[in-house]
Amino acid sequence: MKTPKPISPFRLSSLLRLQKDPNLALKLFQNPNPQHPKAHKPFRYSLLSYDLIVTKLGRVKMFDQMEQILQQMKQETRFDPPEILFCNVISFYGRARLPHRAVQMFDQMPSFRCQRTVKSFNSLLDALRRCGELPKVREIFMGMENYVNPDACTYNILIKACCVNGSLDDAWVVFDEMRRKGVRPNVVTFGTLIYGLCVDSRLKEAFKLKEDMKRIYGVKPNAFVYTSLIKGLCKIGELSLAFRLKEEMVTNKIELDAAVYSTLINALFKVGRKGEVSGNLEEMSVYGCKPDTVTYNAVINGFCKEKDFEAAFRILDEMVKNNCKPDIISYNVIIGGLCKEGKWIEANDLFEDLPRRGCSPDVVSYRTIFDGFCSWRRFKEAIFILEEMVFKGYGPYSASANKLLVGLCEEGNVEDLWKALNCLVNAKENVVDLDTWGLVISIVCKMDKLSNAFNLVDTLSALNAVN
Known part of the structure; x- marks a missing residue:
């Protein structure tokens, strides 16, 4: 059987660039030639392959694995890592809200034989800014002039x-x-x-x-x-001045983008001039500015506030027609609008239809439909959603949870109250306030069901202990 040709450092870089899965990319990097007879020999990694794997791992916050690769790179003597690689690592930590790691990476740069210039100082300052570490930003800046301008x-x-x-x-x-x-x-x-x-x-x-x-x-x-x-x-x-500025952009040959039109469309709905929205959408194509999801969501939001849900659904169809896939925000806005108007059946139909539309419900979707059911006293439906929500690791808004429990107390529905409380025990956060706890216990006691009352006290105690 013919021995497979070993992967070269150049080929490894090409394969890493093509590999979308960071875990598979890491395995490939760690063992590029697992089947080859010479696999026991040290592989001569290129700087490019280090840069590619560090970037892939940093983008998906696989920081422990990224640090291991960096430590391996530190042992290389054939090249000195460039400053931009460390600037990227510092930025990854900043976006992940890990200021201490960003500072640590900056401090370690000399040990990698990399000289720090104003670029790495700027990367650190920006990472700390993202993390809200303003005192540290000032501290770094005050000492910066001792090293760079x-x-x-x-x-x-x-x-x-x-x-x-x-x-x-x-x-x-x-x-x-x-x-x-x-x-x-x-x-x-x-x-x-x-x-x-x-x-x-x-x-x-x-x-x-x-x-x-x-x-x-x-x-x-x-x-x-x-x-x-x-x-x-x-x-x-x-608005008149805003539209005048938009015309000034055209005159000065500054490219109009979707953000400008999204802002203007929101404002038109706000002042009751929805009749001008379609004209602005048509104008976008004239200037070569294609409406994006944000633009369409602004239109959907406007129609929902006007209670024109048929128009909102038409916009969803228009998005699909124009190859602009609706996102979860598009659907959540409509679900929220329908719930607000008591159209909970239509809201639930859309909620259940999300997977078919290629969009998975998120925590906002669940909280919105749950609150809608609670507001219109559809408590059985609310409990069903609550069970699914908690199973997925989500939790309801505190006001919605308390609304559900108070409503069940008012109806004297101890069985459903028990179900709701058992769900809330498994929620990640305690969303039941003290007043509602007291109401739940007092209502059950008044119904002369002491065994249930004791069970509820135990459940509420567990709820308090867990959260």
Whole structure:
């Protein structure tokens, strides 16, 4: 039998790039030639294969396995790992809300024979910002100048941290320091500040900054700047100015995106101008801007608020027709609207039809339909959903759970009350408040069913102990 040709380092990189399953990719990396006679010899891994497997593992938060690969890479002497690899690892930890690991990776970089530049400092600052570690962000920044000079990206991260934290005054302080240090602000700098001002409804300052960025700094506003301003205007009901800004984008040849139209469509429904929505959807195609799921969801949400559920379902059909698959948000909005209007049968039909439509119900789906049943006193249906919800590891909103128990107490339905409480014992969180506990026990006692009362006390005690 012919011996199979061994996988080369180059071939391994190609196979890793093609492998979508990170677990299979890891197995392939760890043992690229399991059947070959020379498999006992050390494999000469390339830098590219290390980069590929680290990236695959980091993206799916397989951090322990990723760390093992990094430690293996540390032993390599044929190459020095590049800084960008560690920047990516630090970013993975930031997105996973693991600030300590991000700092640890940054501190370990010299042991990998990798010199830290402003790029890795920026990666660490941004990871800490994502984790809400603002004091640590300031600490790192204050000591940063002992090693590298901050650049525009550094200051942009600091400004964003301030804006996200609602500290616009601090953001302006950072902006002033940036200019004082001779670092030129760019479109990201202005976009972040304008976004923060619009969120805070300081539109006059936001428009002034838009003019200053062009007149003083020679920086042209981009789509993000315009979208922030349009959202700010829609927020205060200034639709005419918002549409004027959209036309300005066309004049300045700034590509319109779905976010702009989604914002305008939401605003049109809000002020009762739903008749203009279809025209905006048609206009999108004129400008080569294809409606996405967010755009369609804005339309669905608007129709549901108008109680026009037939139109909402038509939008679902239109999405499928236009090769834009509805997501779970699309369905949850309709389910929620139907429940609110007491159309619980239609809501439940749609909920049960989700798998056929290629969309699995999520925790919001379950909580929405459960709350709908409780609100309209469909307690048996609510308990059925509760059992399925808890089985899947989800839990109801506290208000909904208490609504169910109070309703069952009012009806004197001890059997269903018992079922509901047994479900809630297995829920991950305690969602029953003390007042409801007291009501449950008192109602059962009044019905002179002491054995049940004692059982309920035991169940409620278990509920308290578990949660």
